[in-house]
Amino acid sequence: MFANLKQLLTETGRLGRFASHFFPQTFQARFELAEFIRQCYIIGYKSFPLVGLTGFIMGLVLTMQLRPALLDYGVATELPEMVGIAIVREIGPVITALIFAGKIGSSIGAELGSMRVTEQIDAMEVSGTNPYKFLVVTRVLAATVMLPLLVITGDAISLYGSYVGVNIRGTTSFQLFFKMVFDGLAFSDVMPAVIKSFFFGFAVGMIGCYKGFNADKGTEGVGRAANSAVVISSVAVFILDLLAVQITDLFGLN
Amino acid sequence: MTGDQTIFNSNTDDTIPVIRIEHLYKSFGNNAVLKDFTMQLYKGENLVVLGKSGSGKSVLIKCIIGLLEQDSGTIDVLGSDVQNLDEKELDELRAKVGFLFQSNALYDSMTVRENLEFPLRRHWIKMSTEETNERVKEVLHNVGLEHTVDMMPSELSGGMRKRIALARTLILNPDIMLYDEPTTGLDPITAKEISELILNLGEKYNTSSIIISHDMNCIRMTADRIVMLIDGCCYAQGTFTQLEQNNDASVKQFFEQWQSKHSII
Numbered sequence: 001m002f003a004n005l006k007q008l009l010t011e012t013g014r015l016g017r018f019a020s021h022f023f024p025q026t027f028q029a030r031f032e033l034a035e036f037i038r039q040c041y042i043i044g045y046k047s048f049p050l051v052g053l054t055g056f057i058m059g060l061v062l063t064m065q066l067r068p069a070l071l072d073y074g075v076a077t078e079l080p081e082m083v084g085i086a087i088v089r090e091i092g093p094v095i096t097a098l099i100f101a102g103k104i105g106s107s108i109g110a111e112l113g114s115m116r117v118t119e120q121i122d123a124m125e126v127s128g129t130n131p132y133k134f135l136v137v138t139r140v141l142a143a144t145v146m147l148p149l150l151v152i153t154g155d156a157i158s159l160y161g162s163y164v165g166v167n168i169r170g171t172t173s174f175q176l177f178f179k180m181v182f183d184g185l186a187f188s189d190v191m192p193a194v195i196k197s198f199f200f201g202f203a204v205g206m207i208g209c210y211k212g213f214n215a216d217k218g219t220e221g222v223g224r225a226a227n228s229a230v231v232i233s234s235v236a237v238f239i240l241d242l243l244a245v246q247i248t249d250l251f252g253l254n
Numbered sequence: 255m256t257g258d259q260t261i262f263n264s265n266t267d268d269t270i271p272v273i274r275i276e277h278l279y280k281s282f283g284n285n286a287v288l289k290d291f292t293m294q295l296y297k298g299e300n301l302v303v304l305g306k307s308g309s310g311k312s313v314l315i316k317c318i319i320g321l322l323e324q325d326s327g328t329i330d331v332l333g334s335d336v337q338n339l340d341e342k343e344l345d346e347l348r349a350k351v352g353f354l355f356q357s358n359a360l361y362d363s364m365t366v367r368e369n370l371e372f373p374l375r376r377h378w379i380k381m382s383t384e385e386t387n388e389r390v391k392e393v394l395h396n397v398g399l400e401h402t403v404d405m406m407p408s409e410l411s412g413g414m415r416k417r418i419a420l421a422r423t424l425i426l427n428p429d430i431m432l433y434d435e436p437t438t439g440l441d442p443i444t445a446k447e448i449s450e451l452i453l454n455l456g457e458k459y460n461t462s463s464i465i466i467s468h469d470m471n472c473i474r475m476t477a478d479r480i481v482m483l484i485d486g487c488c489y490a491q492g493t494f495t496q497l498e499q500n501n502d503a504s505v506k507q508f509f510e511q512w513q514s515k516h517s518i519i
Contacts, residue, residue, distance in 0.1 A: 122355065126319055126348050126353045129376045
């Protein structure tokens with residue numbers, strides 16, 4: 001029990017030390033712009049179909065499952081507003097971040113892990129390249145910037161899924177549905193959700209890089225790096241979400 | 255310690271040390287890997303560091319290139335004390351030292367051309383596109399693999415990957431080459447080809463080399479001088495023939511198996 005706790009604290013400390021290099025390295029020349037754009041394409045653009053599909057299904061299913069309960073209480077007309085708040089405030093960012101952790105966290109962990117094991121990171125260092133800057137900063141920045149964009153597009157697709165769900169059993173125009181969704185949303189619903197997405201993206205990118213960068217030798221080490229990157233970043237998303245709700249509560253935004 | 259004699263080939267200038275290592279100590283936790291290790295590499299020389307697996311051979315060359323930091327001692331490479339260099343100076347030094355990794359370390363996500371161009375681009379070598387293409391073509395010609403220029407590393411065999419990795423280290427025209435077990439994992443014929451390549455390219459570009467190996471065929475072909483790394487220090491040194499005739503048990507064990515195989519052939 002104490003050994004596990006000690007290991008957890010040690011690992012957290014190491015992760016913190018690894019992450020502490022991020023800001024000095026980010027703002028120090030030379031800037032790896034080409035690699036950053038390439039990572040934005042891989043991390044953001046290539047994740048779009050998966051986020052879009054899961055978002056659409058999520059909106060559709062949520063609507064179809066909520067509808068009977070709301071009908072029982074006679075408040076079915078509030079369905080767009082309710083689904084809108086649920087998706088924009090909580091379900092959209094968290095589910096997208098979890099999908100992102102599964103796809104991007106594992107791929108970063110495995111890629112950097114195999115680069116470590118096959119000495120590619122050392123080769124990069126002897127080729128006049130700072131591997132932390134080239135591999136870690138670019139990936140973490142790309143994840144931090146791209147996840148909020150994915151969350152926003154995921155939310156939009158999810159709301160469209162919800163609109164489709166509403167129209168399976170009833171008839172609501174596109175304009176009316178989205179007017180009701182936006183009427184129900186306040187600035188204090190949207191901003192905290194977008195802001196926490198940046199932190200989710202940073203956590204997923206940083207944990208994936210940390211695990212990959214410090215992978216043990218051998219193929220087993222690569223598998224372990226990818227696996228633990230997903231597990232730890234998924235847990236981190238929930239912990240950050242818990243912190244975010246406390247902070248927004250403190251500011252009276254709930 | 256045993257033999258201390260050295261015989262060099264005609265290219266060797268035994269008055270100019272390009273690498274000077276003195277009283278080097280390196281440990282990982284309680285495991286002391288290098289203990290008071292001292293050696294020199296002279297200009298134009300092919301020096302083999304021979305030792306058992308885990309004896310600290312790779313640690314030694316990683317300290318030379320600044321990938322690992324020594325606990326104490328001096329490593330002087332081309333007149334620069336590696337430990338006291340800042341990031342920029344270390345990069346400048348690394349441009350003059352080629353490192354062939356045991357696992358080749360080719361970038362999987364890049365084509366052979368991109369792999370070869372990477373050190374040129376990263377070391378800010380000013381070259382026109384034509385000059386870069388010409389250089390890529392030249393190093394690929396040197397290793398006999400011109401046709402692989404647009405292939406991915408995953409499409410290449412083990413021997414081809416080793417040759418491409420060798421070409422990548424040569425593209426900067428290094429003064430010193432560090433080879434980390436260049437023939438490990440290769441079949442005997444390919445291993446012989448790689449050994450010949452090391453020898454030929456060393457002569458062609460007049461590089462000084464440190465070759466980490468325990469492949470006795472490779473060592474016999476390439477070594478001007480052998481340093482035996484046993485118990486973390488320079489236990490013995492000399493030419494292949496000198497060490498082969500050495501009666502010290504620790505030295506003898508490396509040559510006995512090779513001699514028995516050789517006598518059967």
